Amino acid sequence: MKTKFFLLLCLTALLFAGLGTQRDYWSAAPYRTEAAYSNISRVATDAQGSLYTIADSKRSLIKVNPDGELVYSVSSNADALPGTIQLFDGIATDEQGNAYVLLAVLDSYGLKVSGERILKVSPDGETQQVLYEAAYAASENLLRVGKIQGLSVKEGAVHFFRKEVDTIVLFRLAAGGGAPEELRTFALPANRYVSELAGSDPNSFYFTSKRGRLYAVDATESPTMLYPGEGTVQLNFPVQVFTNDGRHVYFIDYHEAAVQRLDAGQPHYPIQSLLRYTQLTEQFGDVEWSDFTNLYVGNGKITVATTDQIIEVDPTGRVTHWTSTYRYPTATIWMRYAYWALILAAAASSFATIRHLYVHLMKRRISLLVKQLGVIVPIILAAMVGLSYSxxxxxxxxxxxxxxxxxxxxxxxxxxxxxxxxxxxxxxxxxxxxxxxxxxxxxxxxxxxxxxxxxxxxxxxxxxxxxxxxxxxxxxxxxxxxxxxxxxxxxxxxxxxxxxxxxxxxxxxxxxxxxxxxxxxxxxxxxxxxxxxxxxxxxxxxxHLKILSDVLGMIALIGGVILIVITVMTVYLISSIRRLRRSVNLIASGEWDTEVDIRTRDEVAELGERFNMMASSIRRYIREVTGLSESYFRFVPQQFLNVLGKGNMTQVRLGDQVHRTMTVLVCNMRDFSEFSSTLTPEDNFRFINSFLKVFGPVVRQHGGFTSRYLGPGMLALFPNDPGDALKAAVKMRETLATYNGFRDNSGYRAIEIGISIHIGDVMIGIIGEEQRMEGSVVSDQVRLAGELEKASGKLGAPILLTEEALAACKRTVRLDYRKLGAVQLYGESRTIELYDVYEGDPEPIRRLKRETQRQFEDAVMLYQSGRFYDAREAFVGVVKKNRDDLAAKLYFFACDHYYQHGVTQDWNGALKIE
Missing domain, CATH: 3.30.450.20 (PAS domain)
Incomplete structure (x- = not known):
């Protein structure tokens, strides 16, 4: 039971560990096959056509493969320090499928920027590496936006701008990390107030000013205004500026509600509207569109993000594809179902573990303290949770x-x-x-x-x-x-x-x-x-979460104090009950003089006084009953009553009987008639009682009981393990050696016993009449065991086993024995396979039987196959080595007879014993 509980406990622990390690697959709706984009702020693509978005209000980086299937989703707050909020604020990709994201670290209110990082995310999203990190002082007063802008990848390196008060610094950072290389520092002219930057060439990049102007920077220190024209006053303002070739500049114009492209390589910098909001509403009238938020140019297409949609446009401005959702991989969906299966398995395993602990290990008995806490703890926890939530x-x-x-x-x-x-x-x-x-x-x-x-x-x-x-x-x-x-x-x-x-x-x-x-x-x-x-x-x-944490902590502290007080009070209150229980256990274990001393001056103390009175009465009654029971058990063994299913003699009725399989052991002294003729009747009784006093307890010690005495012998039954009978027989042989030693020291001659063991169905019950009853066993198996005991002397087998008994005993006992073959007793038509257990023989005889066992058993097989001459010669060889082997001699005479006179028609291969 304990092994099963341990295995259940280990299984439950493994299941909960699996729930912890695979918690990313948790989903309240595992059947969902797709998810919608929400609050997109940045978009990018890579050479393989995968789509990257910064969504969920800058809290998620999502990568989707060209088939629209989710590759990974990374949270911006995965490693955020307490009291900070981290948001994604820029993205670029390389040809290998790595993503480079700008991560802004803000205060707990999401207002002030205290630092920025550039992270490299592997193509599968499993690993993230910090390539660059910058910390800012509170006095710089950076609100929601840091200093790093224009994140891009060129020739395997990351390029980015760092915007200072009056300068712009372009850096080049190796894709593997390290110190960034400063490519150019550009001093801003007065009143430019940089808003956004784009490009990666130190001699050709672009920036917009807070005054709605777009400038180009070349190798000189004087920027060229590209948009709008000089002296023009208008409300148009280029935002989300992007360039991939250094010549064409793409941006979003909210006044025009359009994605614009400016050609910086032509005179007067012509502007082309690639995608207008009105174009979307006319082409896709059944779709609710939101504002443009970001754009990216690469792989021959322009990718535009709205708040909740991704739009692909070719260089001419034609919409080639749009989507508002992405699909979950099939493996992810199945893993979500598997996670739910794991939840159910963990619940079932937990229930089985608790049930096993309660039913089997604790035997459905639980401490009063555990019961009280089992009721109070859930109530307190529920009250704490309810109060905390309230x-x-x-x-x-x-x-x-x-x-x-x-x-x-x-x-x-x-x-x-x-x-x-x-x-x-x-x-x-x-x-x-x-x-x-x-x-x-x-x-x-x-x-x-x-x-x-x-x-x-x-x-x-x-x-x-x-x-x-x-x-x-x-x-x-x-x-x-x-x-x-x-x-x-x-x-x-x-x-x-x-x-x-x-x-x-x-x-x-x-x-x-x-x-x-x-x-x-x-x-x-x-x-x-x-x-x-x-x-x-x-x-x-x-x-609010901090408040919830504080409330939970305070209520948990109060709840813990309450539980401790309840526990201490309960332990004090039940300490007297435990003393009373210990006294009850002592009395139950036979310590009748036990008394309990309780000084609590309450109902339990009164119960203790009544217990002492009861214990006194029990002691008196036990003395009387014990004397009577001992008298009864001298005539009817306790094991006999147990087999009948009776607790004591008062329950026995004439005709009570039980039919069951038992192991029968017959032990008898050999040549007792000749031995007893030399004794007086008084000496005979003394000898028989002495014999039974020595050998009878061996039966009880091995789980058996004596059904009846056979003079200096007994018929014993073993209701449990058949191996107990064989162990008892070997012990009897060992006891015989000691017993004969005592007789020899007293001047008496040694005696010999024979033992047979058989297993089979017996009928055990009460026979007699109303005024005189006795326990008896009725079975042909008992008669056969008695006949086999008689034959054991002729076969020279101190312990003789039938094949059925040996098969049952071999499961629990490993002793030396040899096969005697099929034997047919006098008056019997059936043959019986018998075995000689020589474990209890004296050492010289045991050694000789062990040395000749193979030769003896081979000779038996020759005899049974009718090869009498060969068998006779083999038995001669056994007798030459062991002259006291009576079984070999019997076989020798039988072989010689059959060899000279032949066999009768009814010969069945068995050794006949008269």
Whole structure:
């Protein structure tokens, strides 16, 4: 039982270990074959046609093969330190299928950037290597965007720009890591305010400014403005700038709602619209499209990302393919089903382990302490979980409502914070960092505590409302451009048309937010814009999880203290019960003088007093019953009653009987008639009692009982293991040697015994009449065992076994024996296969039988096959070596007779014994 429990325990541990190691395959819906893209911010492809996306609001890097099947999905927060949020912010690929991603490390509110890393992700996503790492001081006040931009791969090396206050540095980094090589440091002209960078050639790259201008940088120190034309005032603003050949520049224009391509190699830098939002809505009218978010050019195609879709465009601008989903690999789906199977197997194994422990090892008995804790612990755990959830839910909801109220209050104060007249003078991206812009920005930073430091995750955005269109003017996210169009919604219209203050939650490619909107007015009282303030929900969520962790920790501590108190009290209360139980066990084990001493002065103490009274009565009764039982068992053995299924003599009834298979042992003294004739009747009785006193206990010691005495002998039955009878017979032979030694020392002659062992069905029961009954056994097997005991002397076998008995004994006993062959007793028509167990013979005889065993058994086979002459000669050889071998002599005379006179028609190959 313990082995089975250990195996179940090991199996359960292995199953739960498998659940832990394969937890990536957990899915509440394993039958799902595909997943939808969500909040895509970056896109790239490789030479094999695989698609890479940064999705889920910058929290996931997803690789899909050309067939649309998921290769891997990597989380940005896999190794995030406590109190930080990590988001993917750029991606590039090489020809081998490695991905190089830019990872931004932000504070717990998702606002301030404290560092950046460039990671190399292997083609299968299994390994990630940090190639470059940069740490930033809090005083640099980097909001949501770090300094690294323009990540690209060229000639097997990673290229990237590092944007400083007044310079741009282009680095080259080996694909295996190491220190980056500085290719060029470019000093920015005044008032350029770099927004984005693209390219990898130190003498030919591009950047955009916060004022909506696109510049080309060559070997000189003076950048060339490519877009828009000099002196032109417009709201167009190139974003997500990309180049793959150094000549053609691709970008997204939100004003035109289009993907544009500019040819820097031609005069006047012609611009071509490759893909327009209206083109998508006309071509795919049944699809709901969202804003363009990113683009990538490679492998002869242009890959454009919207918030939830991927679009492929050829160089002419024709849409060749689009998708909003990717498929899970078949192996992944099956592994998810397998994980559920593993969950069910772990549950079943746990149940089987607990059941086995309860049913078999603990025998369905469980400590009162365990039972009490088994009830209290789940209740306390359930109460703790319920209380924790209730406190957490109530507290977080209250916090969210309080935060919503604070945000609405801040949004409502926006009209006092933002000078409407200054806001009206901001009419194009060229007004970036103008006096009006800086004045508004300064007041916003002052409101949000210490010039932008220690904001607790608060952000602010100002929108300008012009001719029915809404534009972003300034935002704490450094990647957001000035005068980016913003779609009007029902909430925006409530602010713009009715001047209401509204709040809500929003999720896009850059993250999840809780926000509040308030109207901004000009001097005439007209609404000219919206002031938005809010918090990143990633930070709020981490704050809530910290609260949950604290609540759980506190409640767990309280619950632990409660459990300890309950345990101590329970142990104290049941200590008296345990003393009482120990006393009961002592009495049950036969220590009748046991008494219990309980001093708790309660109901248990009273129970202890009653126990002592009961113990006293039991002791008195046991003495009486023991004396009576011992008297009974002198006449009817306890084992006899056990076989009948009776507990004591009072349950025995005339005619009670049991039919079962038992091992029969007959032991008798040889030549007792001749021996007893030399003794007086008194001496005969003394000898018989002395004989039985010596040999009778051997039967009991080996699990048997004596059914009846045969003078100086006995008929014994062994109801359990047949090997017990053989062990008892060998022990009797050993005891005989000691017994004869005592007789020799006393001047008496030695005696000899014969033993036969047989196995078969017997009928054991109670015979007699109502006033006189006795236990008896009725069976032809018993009669046969008695006849075999008589034949043992003629065969020279102190212990004679039938073939059935030997087969049953061989499973548990290994002794020396030899095969005597088939024997036919006088008056019997059947033959019996007999064996001579010479383990109990004196050492000289045992040695001779062992040396001649092979020759003897071969001779028996010759006899049984009718080769009497050869058998006779073989038996002669055995007798020459062992002159006391009576079985060999019997066979010799039989062979000689049959050789000279032949056999009768009824000869069956058996040795006949008269």
């Amino acid at each position: 406190v957490y839910d109530s507290f977080t909801n209250e916090m969210k409502e309080e935060m919503r109220g604070q945000l609405m209050l801040l949004a409502g104060n926006g009209k006092h914070l933002v000078d409407g007249e200054r806001l009206e003078r901001l009419n194009s991206p060229l007004d970036f960092m103008s006096d009006d812009y800086q004045a508004i920005k300064l007041r916003m930073n002052d409101l949000l505590s210490q010039a932008g430091e220690n904001r607790d995750g608060l952000y602010s955005t100002v929108y300008r409302y012009i001719d029915g269109n809404l534009y972003i003017i300034m935002d704490d996210d450094d990647s957001v451009t000035m005068f980016r169009p913003f779609l009007t919604s029902e909430e925006n219209l409530l602010v713009l048309e009715k001047g209401q203050i509204v709040s809500g939650e929003w999720e896009d490619a850059t993250g999840e937010w809780m926000y509040a909107l308030g109207p901004l007015y000009n001097a005439s009282g007209d609404i000219i814009g919206i002031y938005e303030t809010g918090k990143d929900m990633n930070g709020v969520r981490q704050s």
